Amino acid sequence: MPTATTVAALAVRGASWRIGAVPIVDDVTLDLGPGEFVALIGPNGAGKTSLFNLISGLRRPSAGRILLGGHDVTALAPHLRARHGLGRTFQTSAVFGSLTIAENIALAVQARRGGAMRGWRRSTDRDIAARAEEILQRVRLERHATRIAGSLAHGEKRKLEIALLLAGEPRVLLLDEPMAGVSLEDVPALVEVIRGLTAGSGRSVLMVEHHMDVVLDLADRVAVLHHGALLACDTPEAVMADPFVQQAYLGEQL
Numbered sequence: 348m349p350t351a352t353t354v355a356a357l358a359v360r361g362a363s364w365r366i367g368a369v370p371i372v373d374d375v376t377l378d379l380g381p382g383e384f385v386a387l388i389g390p391n392g393a394g395k396t397s398l399f400n401l402i403s404g405l406r407r408p409s410a411g412r413i414l415l416g417g418h419d420v421t422a423l424a425p426h427l428r429a430r431h432g433l434g435r436t437f438q439t440s441a442v443f444g445s446l447t448i449a450e451n452i453a454l455a456v457q458a459r460r461g462g463a464m465r466g467w468r469r470s471t472d473r474d475i476a477a478r479a480e481e482i483l484q485r486v487r488l489e490r491h492a493t494r495i496a497g498s499l500a501h502g503e504k505r506k507l508e509i510a511l512l513l514a515g516e517p518r519v520l521l522l523d524e525p526m527a528g529v530s531l532e533d534v535p536a537l538v539e540v541i542r543g544l545t546a547g548s549g550r551s552v553l554m555v556e557h558h559m560d561v562v563l564d565l566a567d568r569v570a571v572l573h574h575g576a577l578l579a580c581d582t583p584e585a586v587m588a589d590p591f592v593q594q595a596y597l598g599e600q601l
C-alpha cells in the first residue's frame with residue numbers, strides 16, 4: 348500500500364458509474380503502490396470489468412477520479428492513458444494470428460518506439476530486436492519465437508498478450524482474467540510469468556481473476572467488489588478471514 352510519501356501508481360478516488368439510477372460501480376476508492384500486486388475479486392456481475400473500464404478510459408465515471416502516477420487522467424481517452432503508463436489485457440485476444448511470436452512482439456516494440464521517438468530519432472532495428480528478445484525471455488517464450496501465433500494454446504497466447512503489453516512499457520498493468528481458458532497444466536508457468544511482472548520492476552498489477560488459488564498465491568492485497576462497492580481491501584489472509592466477505596459470498600464462488 349502506498350505511504351503518505353509515495354505517489355500511488357494508480358489511484359481510484361470515489362469512482363462511480365451508473366446506468367440510469369443503477370450504480371454499477373459505487374464510490375470505489377483504491378490505491379495501488381509502485382510494485383504492488385492487487386487482485387480484484389467478486390462474483391459475476393459485481394462490477395469488476397466495469398471498474399477496469401473506468402480505469403482504462405473505455406467508460407467515463409459518473410463521479411470520482413482516476414490518477415496515474417499522480418496525474419489526473421479521468422478525462423483522457425484510453426490511448427492517452429497508455430502514455431501515462433497504463434496497459435490492459437483483454438479477455439479477447441489482440442494477437443496477429445498469421446505472424447510468428449517474435450514478429451508480433453517486434454511489431455509492438457516498433458509501434459511503441461516509433462511513436463515515442465517521433466520528431467527526435469527513431470529506434471534502430473537493433474534496439475527493437477534487443478528489446479523484443481528481452482520481452483520474449485521475460486514471458487518465457489524464447490523457445491517458441493518462430494511459431495505462428497494463431498497456432499498457440501491459450502496459455503502461450505496469454506503470455507504473448509502480456510508480451511505485447513510489455514512492449515508498451517507500462518507502469519501499471521490491468522490483467523483481466525489471465526487464466527481464462529488456460530488448461531490446468533499450463534497454469535503454473537503462466538502464474539510465474541505474471542509473478543515476474545512486478546518482481547524488481549516497480550511495475551504494479553491489478554488483476555481480475557476467479558481462480559482463488561492463483562489470487563492467494565500472487566496478490567499482496569485482495570480487493571473485494573460486491574454490488575459495485577468495495578467490500579474489503581486487505582492482505583489475502585485478512586480478506587479470507589473477514590466475516591463480511593464470508594457472509595457476502597456464502598454459497599457463491601468468489
Ligand SMILES: Nc1ncnc2c1ncn2[C@@H]1O[C@H](COP(=O)(O)OP(=O)(O)OP(=O)(O)O)[C@@H](O)[C@H]1O
Pocket residue numbers: 366371389390391392393394395396397398
Ligand atoms: N453497458 C452496460 N449496460 C447495461 N448493464 C451493464 C453494462 N455493463 C455492465 N452492466 C451490468 O453491470 C453489472 C456489472 O457488470 P461487470 O461486467 O462489470 O461485472 P463483473 O464483475 O466483471 O462480472 P464477470 O465476473 O461476470 O465478468 C452487471 O449486472 C452487468 O449486467
